[in-house]
Amino acid sequence: MNDVRNPIIEEDLEFITGSNLPWDALEGKNILISGANGFVPAYLVETILFLNETRFKKKAKVFALIRNKEKALNRFAFYKSRTDLIFVVQDVTEPVTIKDDIHFIIHAASQASPKYFAIDPVGTINANVIGTYNLLEYAKKRDTESFLFFSSGEVYGNIEKSETKINESMYGYLDPMDVRSCYAEGKRAGETMCISYHKQFGVPVKIVRPFHTYGPGMRLDDGRVFADFASNIVNYQDIKMKSDGSAVRSFCYLSDATSAFFTVLLKGEDAQAYNVTNPTATKSIYDLAKTLVELFPERKLKVIRVNEPDSPGYLRSSIYGFIPDISKFMKLGWTPKISIEEGFRRTIMSFL
Numbered sequence: 001m002n003d004v005r006n007p008i009i010e011e012d013l014e015f016i017t018g019s020n021l022p023w024d025a026l027e028g029k030n031i032l033i034s035g036a037n038g039f040v041p042a043y044l045v046e047t048i049l050f051l052n053e054t055r056f057k058k059k060a061k062v063f064a065l066i067r068n069k070e071k072a073l074n075r076f077a078f079y080k081s082r083t084d085l086i087f088v089v090q091d092v093t094e095p096v097t098i099k100d101d102i103h104f105i106i107h108a109a110s111q112a113s114p115k116y117f118a119i120d121p122v123g124t125i126n127a128n129v130i131g132t133y134n135l136l137e138y139a140k141k142r143d144t145e146s147f148l149f150f151s152s153g154e155v156y157g158n159i160e161k162s163e164t165k166i167n168e169s170m171y172g173y174l175d176p177m178d179v180r181s182c183y184a185e186g187k188r189a190g191e192t193m194c195i196s197y198h199k200q201f202g203v204p205v206k207i208v209r210p211f212h213t214y215g216p217g218m219r220l221d222d223g224r225v226f227a228d229f230a231s232n233i234v235n236y237q238d239i240k241m242k243s244d245g246s247a248v249r250s251f252c253y254l255s256d257a258t259s260a261f262f263t264v265l266l267k268g269e270d271a272q273a274y275n276v277t278n279p280t281a282t283k284s285i286y287d288l289a290k291t292l293v294e295l296f297p298e299r300k301l302k303v304i305r306v307n308e309p310d311s312p313g314y315l316r317s318s319i320y321g322f323i324p325d326i327s328k329f330m331k332l333g334w335t336p337k338i339s340i341e342e343g344f345r346r347t348i349m350s351f352l
Helices: 007-017 039-054 069-075 115-119 121-141 181-201 225-234 254-267 285-295 340-351
Strands: 030-034 061-066 085-089 104-107 146-150 205-210 212-214 239-241 248-253 273-276 282-284 303-305
Touching (some): 007 039, 007 340, 030 121, 115 121, 181 205, 212 254, 225 239, 225 248, 225 340, 248 254, 254 273, 282 285, 285 340
Parallel strands (some): 030 104, 061 085, 104 146, 146 205, 239 303
Antiparallel strands (some): 248 282
């Protein structure tokens, strides 16, 4: 990122803030976002700062909890002179000591790429267990209006293929002896911790379960297959399939997902979890590869099946895939609007 706002991101921010939401609930408030440097939470930060530019008379303040200030200054270079963006440099596994009143908390700090699950499983699970504990303890002591926990579609585990649509009350098998479970089990524990704090202390928790979110700002070396494919297109490389590509995944473009997250924060029911994805953007990995190649025919790229090992440290999911049910979420008035073709075109163009 640099000190000029990417035009694709500008359009996305206009799209997000154009959502029919009670945005005024954030005006003049203090909002803590953990993991603010991350690909997804960074868009949450930018959305609030954009509202300050375009809508709010009294600015909201974003307290961006980060571990690496240098990376944050680079990611948010466009906002370097802003007084409404405050960096809080610490690990989320350390107690939060911010003195200001914090009205909204969004806990999105967690490693989400499988390439970290083998090399740093302790860091992965700690952000979701110890980090969640620290933020819930902080929220308990403050007059927090809403607490949003970022969980994951991985909490569903391995569900039988016969299941067609998965709603928020259906769960499958997870092996706690598999180190890859550090992420999914950490998210499950974080959810239970949130519900416990709501029950015992009245903390107004809400939970989102995103599936595969993609868009501008995602790391092309993220390690997940959709990022690999986008990197191939950007760099004029044929897409090399390391599997048969039959696994099914559900994708959601970042502006749609960000609108969804704010919908839950501002309108969601306490102590409830919501699937966040675009069911119409559910494809097999092979079909996704074909779609991306066909989006940019002028590059004359191909999908090639190869027999290559995964990148070092990458732990492949054993979950075949399923279609998430978002009917519960749609009752809040949210529906995804960006097709997978439009979303990936925008994503790749943002890197060009």
